Amino acid sequence: MQPVISVWVRDPRIQKNDFWHAYMDYEVCLHTDSVFFNKKISRVRRRFREFVWLRQRLQANSMLMAQVPQLPPKNPFFSLNNAQQISERMAGLQSFLEQILLSPLLLSDSCLHLFLQTELSMTKMEACAAGKTRYSVVEAVQGCGVRRFQSLEDLQKDATTYGDSDSDSSESLNKVASDLMGIEQEPNVCCSSASL
Known part of the structure; x- marks a missing residue:
């Protein structure tokens, strides 16, 4: 692959x-x-x-x-x-x-x-x-x-452990999670994969 x-x-x-x-x-x-x-x-x-x-x-x-x-x-x-x-x-x-x-x-x-x-x-x-x-x-x-882009699990752990003001609201958490997991579904986003 x-x-x-x-x-x-x-x-x-x-x-x-x-x-x-x-x-x-x-x-x-x-x-x-x-x-x-x-x-x-x-x-x-x-x-x-x-x-x-x-x-x-x-x-x-x-x-x-x-x-x-x-x-x-x-x-x-x-x-x-x-x-x-x-x-x-x-x-x-x-x-x-x-x-x-x-x-x-x-x-x-x-x-x-x-x-x-x-x-x-x-x-x-x-x-x-x-x-x-x-x-x-x-x-x-x-x-x-930035810690929040490591993985969804790390993001949730950081939000509960550190009480980060940018990450502790569920709205903010959901926004970052959707960015992480579904970036290709966002409107007006061009997506391309280059295989080496």
């Missing part, structure tokens, strides 16, 4: 830097049973310029030994209020990641793992991948994990 790697780009949100400046970020979800990944389920938020950074790093690190796919084109007239533009960009970003995850050479790049499975900034991802941090790539990935 071949490993499966599924990735989703969804849940666009407008983030405000200040009164005049805003940007959009997206949730990037990864579910896998591949040996390439230590963490099998992860969710992070990334913005378009971080995808640009990832593509540049993959291109530089592969030294032209692998074809790095294109990102959706940057639109100078991109509007944070245009649903069609946002939907097209999300589809393009998801396609970009799906193509990357088909390449064993690109799958071995530590920048990809830091991008998909940590909340580190571009500067910190770059430093970690270069070995200039006190933590390794594996430690960064494992240290970034």
